[in-house]
Amino acid sequence: MEIVMSVAIGLLLMAAVYLMLSKSLIRIIIGTGLLSHGAHLLLLTMGGLGGTAPPVVADGVTVGDYADPLPQALILTAIVISFAVTSFFLVLAYRAYQELGTDNMELLRGTEDYE
Template sequence: MEIIMSVVIGFMFMAAVYLMLSKSLIRIIIGTGLLSHGAHLLLLTMGGLGGEAPPVVAYGVSVSDYADPLPQALILTAIVISFAVTSFFLVVAYRAYQELGTDNMELLKGTEDHE
């Protein structure tokens, strides 16, 4: 299962980098969201996918059957933070589009001479 998750994570990172290198601001925001989801899956996979029992001490359950709660707690916190950052980026992009009328990063830089 870890091999499949590694391939999925690699594909998500590849797609995120491709989107982040584009000129459209919306595609960059989608790329950062995809990158954060790939990082969440990476943390979950590195924590181990095994273990069906909840992390509660009980008789008859060996230590290897427990699910590790730490990666899950870290991912839950990271999901909330990435949702807030993505929401902020979307609001800034919408406001920039209202003011400037474009989402092209080349035009947003303002380095062109308009004579």
């Protein structure tokens, strides 16, 4: 299962980097969202996908039997932070589009003359 998760993480990160290198501001925001999802899956996979029991230590439960709650807590925190950052980016992009009338990064930089 770790191999499948590793491939999925690689594909998400590859698509995120591709989208973040584009000229459209909306594609860059989608790329950052994909990057955060890849990081969430990476944290979950690094914590281990095994564990059939809930993370409650009781009599007869060994260390390998229960799921580790720390990666789940880190992912929950990361989801909240990535939601806030994505919301901020979307509002910033909308305001920039209202003011400047474009979402092209070259035009926003002012480095090239487009008509």
